[in-house]
Amino acid sequence: MSFNFTGTPTGSGTGGDSLTTDLNTQFDLGNMSWIGTCAAGVWLMVPGIGLLYSGMSRKKHALSLLWASLMAVSVVIFQWFFWGYSLAFSHSTRGDGFIGTLQFFGFRNVLGAPSAVTSVPDVLFAVFQGMFAAVTGALMLGGACERARLFPMMVFLFLWMTIVYCPIACWTWNADGWLVKLGSLDYAGGGPVHIASGHGALIYALILGKRNDPVTSKGMPKYKPHSVTSVVLGTVFLWFGWQFFNPGSAGNATIRAWYSAMSTNLAAASGGLTWMFIDYFRHGRKWTTVGLCSGIIAGLVGITPAAGFVPIWSSFVIGVVTAVGCNFAADLKNLIHIDDGLDVWALHGVGGCIGSVFTGFFAADYVNATAGSYGAPIPGGWINHHWKQVGYQLAAMSSTIAWTCVVTAILLLILDRIPFLRLRLRPEEEELGTDEAEIGEFTYGEDTGYIPEPIRSHASNIVPKPVSAIDDQIIPSSEQDSKHSTSDNSNYDEEKGNVTEK
Template structure:
């Protein structure tokens, strides 16, 4: 994603209504990805955790929106301080920005850039939630989001995309979030689950998705929203780079679906809907950092590689014993690492920049830069996220009780259930249909599904 660049006054761009409208549409598409993720994750959990999974994504829309306005945009995209963080008082509260003030070097208003980036900041912590399904207190999760975006996401966004950020200045290519979003979220997920431990019944009880149609709906909406996520990250539509990214997003995702399903058929003997949906997400993740640097043929290669290797990676949790509930590590961390590193092989030097990968005569230079970006973000996010989870766990507690986890986190944390199996109507535990003068029957029965 291009940061602001300095231009001479005589060459200063003018506001483009076309680019501004395009970016507002892209911002709306990226916003859609958070509820789409909620549906995707919500269908993958058991019945008793459905609402909690939806809420773990939706709460990010509230918390991160407010923090982004108060100080997040300033920390991520303000004037560089030591190559590690930004700060601009005019960005605090978005109070010192003119209505038609342009983002430096571009034809869109600062407000449009700020809201587009806000949607990225909202989505990233929501991605983490899939690893923590069934067992985390909602209050603790909300506090974790607030702390995590402040000390992890905002600084990392500045490293990768902010003018003066050390990874940007090094020349690390991350078109739309392979490091800042997916590696960041995947490493954070791993750090937290190493602290809070496994679900009750992990490796023993069946924990199958309760609604595969909901999973497919979520995956389809994610795929749709991802065009705004990726193509919009060029911040305009004047030179064709965004169009290449749009094409590569579609191509890599389709290839990843085929790669995942082929592996699944060979390994397990079936083509599953869950595999198709997961393959699509793996392809979307992998092309996110790379799509502005590679050709459509390179996008096919990246998609197939991501589909196969992410399908293999989701089984690592059983081998190593960490309980990544919905495979955030296997898909987002592994997919983000693959996409970021494969830039060093498939970059053509003819799209977003002149940087070339190994297969196009560029040697190992770009691969080395990509590796630095990958492992710097991975290590920082893993360590700091684990530390945050440890502090919260030792103070207010991160997990619900074992009894509450077994009986159902939806009832405990939200006083509701996703589905009314009694046929009596009403999902809220606070509602009653008891006739006047009658004795109400107990309403706290829970379905352990």
């Protein structure tokens, strides 16, 4: 028995009745296969963020950052299903391209009609863009490093994705978005993903306040990473996922996708080498692993808004300049006195801004045209003597920063005044560590007396071992100026301490 398809796809609503219409005839199956594969690849970036953040933290907070990455993807995917996709990518908008409607609320009618990217159906585009949203949410939570309560974090993330991310995604990528109509270019998320997450993290860190530090009273706390190996693994996951993140943003399997893949890799490589050389000459004549990883990520961030628009040679320039800018931006927290312990703002906020501006410089009409019949012409940037493009990029960057900072601050201040949504751990809980205070489980087995059977850890069953040495090594403020770190937690020798059995 076989289907008797006699209907014609409608191109709207669900795309037609799937019982009488073969909805797949509207699309190339190769394109759909590629975008579906890219969605899975982008998902791997979320645990990569967790590993990176966990490795940069102190041991007593390490599990909470792994937890936060998986929590983020869970909360965001639910939000995306509930109304996030509709608010960002509905086929009509409100406020002259400001925000989507609830056309797709609860994934109603999300099926076989062409999406905002007409080469793939709504349901596939929703899966792919849901991974972008999850990456953004996981990045933004880095601003809460080592001092945030977890339940309020979940509530905040759901609201932040709704009120901050979805409008910016609508402005930037929805065909009716006001930034699209203005003429700004953002290939894969310089604004919605990196500028928004970086500045959201900065405001989160500002509202939470500086971490408690018994040694440093004036400067920013600086702790060693508890696991550089986790930092490397996180970077590997991120670089791997980025090879789906940017090429998948072409929306098809055309030459433009593979062109952006090479641009992505070249920017990452040049960024990693640049940061590592800067740190070698500025600080201690050491080839730092964390510096190399930070530069790789900076290069990836910088090329993200540009990858499908700019010549491959320019991705080398973007990688180098972004790494230089982000490296020096990592020092600015000591001037602005905001304890962004994982340097989310320096890497993603600043890196996204640099990449967005350089898109205006280097965007080329002939690169964009490699999408063939799937693409739409662009006037290009300064390479094509289209001088206004940098102005459009600056307008998009400024509006994204303003919306993110103002709305994030208002949202956090309101939540913090609700008693059961108090944002920050109490001082004694922070000293104990987020893992023990909020989760009751630990990253490493030596922190527990035994594991109950079945293997299911509960706080009431855990007997912690007494520790005779300080778990975290702190550098006094007098020494901080003589040391440099690509993140607050990246500058120290391996942890030393003696653990005695009870």
